[in-house]
Amino acid sequence: MNLLLVEDDPLIAQGLVQALQQSGYTVTHATSGQCADGLLRAYDMDLVILDLGLPDIDGLEVLRRLRSRRHRIPVLVLTARDGIEQQVAALDLGADDYMEKPFDLRELEARLRALLRRSHNLNSDExxxxxxxxxxxxxxxxxxxxxxxxxxxxxxxxxxxxxxxxxxxxxxxxxxxxxxxxxxxxxxxxxxxxxxxxxxxxxxxxxxxxxxxxxxxxxxxx
The missing domain is CATH 1.10.10.10 (Winged helix-like DNA-binding domain superfamily/Winged helix DNA-binding domain)
Incomplete structure (x- = not known):
């Protein structure tokens, strides 16, 4: 499975890339919203892990552009922003799930598996x-x-x-x-x-x- 990780914090990104690769995923890392938007226009991904606080365009704008192209790739928003308003905004724009930092890696991977099963109509992990x-x-x-x-x-x-x-x-x-x-x-x-x-x-x-x-x-x- 091919994942796009959109995260500008190098320490968080490094840890996530390493952990997800060890779990068998192929991970592409984008450090900015513009980079993520370009990758999503050019390549097919199975899932996006999207930070909101990016150094150029906001993660919500990346999500808005993605859904405006009617692309139904699953998106899990992973952000340090708290508050129900941010969660509602992300879900209204088409996010499939939402987690706040700090997070438990086991829960994150469980949610990824659930989103991937749902998007590919899988009844199991196979x-x-x-x-x-x-x-x-x-x-x-x-x-x-x-x-x-x-x-x-x-x-x-x-x-x-x-x-x-x-x-x-x-x-x-x-x-x-x-x-x-x-x-x-x-x-x-x-x-x-x-x-x-x-x-x-x-x-x-x-x-x-x-x-x-x-x-x-x-x-x-x-």
Missing amino acids: IVLGPLRLSPFHHTASLASSRIDLPAREYEMLEALALNAPRVVTKARLAQRLIRQGDEVGDNAVEVYIHRLRRRLKDSGLAIRTLRGVGYLLEETD
């Missing part, structure tokens, strides 16, 4: 498609109850396909997932990883189908 089981919170995968060890990029690709199955995932969106793993990717990187995943899924009852000029979809086969 994504299940036929014989395939993925755990987004542990980055583990299994086929027919046998665990398969996937490198980070292959897992990201498979997770994106499984979350959206049987809908098509565009090549551009898959490329974004690869880029967020930290290294540069070549023009044919998506095709390379799709080829590797197809080999892993061979004779499993699942297949990745190409829709030329559109993208890829993961589907069960007869």
